Amino acid sequence: xxxxxxxxxxxxxxxxxxxxxxxxxxxxxxxxxxxxxxxxxxxxxxxxxxxxxxxxxxxxxxxxxxxxxxxxxxxxxxxxxxxxxxxxxxxxxxxxxxxxxxxxxxxxxxxxxxxxxxxxxxxxxxxxxxxxxxxxxxxxxxxxxxxxxxxxxxxxxxxxxxx
Numbered sequence: 164x165x166x167x168x169x170x171x172x173x174x175x176x177x178x179x180x181x182x183x184x185x186x187x188x189x190x191x192x193x194x195x196x197x198x199x200x201x202x203x204x205x206x207x208x209x210x211x212x213x214x215x216x217x218x219x220x221x222x223x224x225x226x227x228x229x230x231x232x233x234x235x236x237x238x239x240x241x242x243x244x245x246x247x248x249x250x251x252x253x254x255x256x257x258x259x260x261x262x263x264x265x266x267x268x269x270x271x272x273x274x275x276x277x278x279x280x281x282x283x284x285x286x287x288x289x290x291x292x293x294x295x296x297x298x299x300x301x302x303x304x305x306x307x308x309x310x311x312x313x314x315x316x317x318x319x320x321x322x323x324x325x326x
Contacts, residue, residue: 227255227313234266236273241280242322249273249320255313263307269318276303277322290318299323 230253237246249272253264262268268288275287282301284293292305300323307316 225258227257228261229254230256230261230264232264232266232269234269236270236320239274239277239322241325242277243325244323247273247320247322249318251316251318253314253316255309255315257312257314260309260312260314263314264316269320272305272318273320273322276305277324280324290316
């Protein structure tokens with residue numbers, strides 16, 4: 164009798180394993196001859212990503228300008244009256260080089276020419292200076308050309324040297 168109980172217990176265990184442990188009635192459709200597998204699918208959704216537009220760098224360049232100035236230059240050593248008036252005319256001046264056409268630059272140029280006490284062509288601070296001598300006065304025209312642009316600065320001034 165113990166052997167019969169063991170066979171029944173083994174049979175129940177096998178039945179549980181075959182049915183997946185379900186002790187309820189079978190829900191198999193008799194009209195289906197092949198097993199039916201139900202597959203549940205889930206669609207993954209993603210959060211949209213934000214695309215950043217590429218950064219663009221814009222460089223604005225300023226067109227060259229023309230500058231005309233009248234500058235009074237004082238404290239000129241060796242010149243009658245110690246002063247003169249310089250007329251500065253600059254063309255095609257890039258915005259980064261406007262200081263070259265300033266009254267400060269003209270003053271330094273005039274004083275540099277006066278220090279030479281020359282009455283013949285000289286080069287002072289990169290400018291080619293040529294005099295026109297009449298009596299005791301030298302009327303100077305100094306021209307400076309830009310190295311890498313169309314820049315031209317012309318400075319004109321008279322000097323009357325003391326003896």
